[in-house]
Amino acid sequence: MLFKLKNTKLDRIIHCGVLEFLPNDDEKCYLPNWMMRHLLLQEGDDISVEFVALPTATFARFQPQSKDFLDISNPSGVLAIALRNFSCLTKGDLIAINCLNRSYELLVLELKSADAVTIIECDMEVDLVPPINYSELQYTPTSSQNIATAPETTFELNSSQHSAYENN
Structure with a gap:
C-alpha cells in the first residue's frame, strides 16, 4: 500500500508505504523525522493522505x-x-x-x-x-x-x- 502525503498549507508532497496500522488510531499518522522535515510539519499538524498506485522505477x-x-x-x-x-x-x-x-x-x-x-x-x-x-x-x-x-x-x-x- 502506497500513499501520497501532502502538507496542504504549504503544498509539500511525499510518497510513502506503511509500516503498520494500529487499532483505534484512525486519525493519526506517525512519520520519521526526515519526512516531517521534508513536509515542513510540526507534531500535531494536519496532512492529507491519499492511497495511490505508482509506476515502477527504472x-x-x-x-x-x-x-x-x-x-x-x-x-x-x-x-x-x-x-x-x-x-x-x-x-x-x-x-x-x-x-x-x-x-x-x-x-x-x-x-x-x-x-x-x-x-x-x-x-x-x-x-x-x-x-x-x-x-x-x-x-x-x-x-x-x-x-x-x-x-x-x-x-x-x-x-x-x-x-x-x-x-x-
Whole structure:
C-alpha cells in the first residue's frame, strides 16, 4: 500500500508505504523525522493522505548532501542496501539512510518512469552524483577507508530483500 502525503498549507508532497496500522488510531499518522522535515510539519499538524498506485522505477539519481558520504567504503552498495527499506521515492525527496551509526541525507534528483515511483521488486539503475559543494581538489577523506566511486549501478530490489520496516 502506497500513499501520497501532502502538507496542504504549504503544498509539500511525499510518497510513502506503511509500516503498520494500529487499532483505534484512525486519525493519526506517525512519520520519521526526515519526512516531517521534508513536509515542513510540526507534531500535531494536519496532512492529507491519499492511497495511490505508482509506476515502477527504472532509474534514480541521488546527490549526497555531505562529502562525508564519500568516507563510506562502498557508497553505492550502502545505498542499494538502504533502499530496501523504502517502498517508493519522489523527485525532490531528501531521504535519510543510516550507516555505521551515522545518518546521511541524499537528494532524489531524477527518477524514471515518473516523478513518484515504487521501488518494490524492481530492476532500477542508480546514479550517484558528487555531493553538494564537492570539489575533488579540496576533499581529504576523514578515514582510511577505501573510497569507491559509483557512476552508475544497477541492482534489483525484490520482496525477499524488502525489509518489514519501511522508512517511508
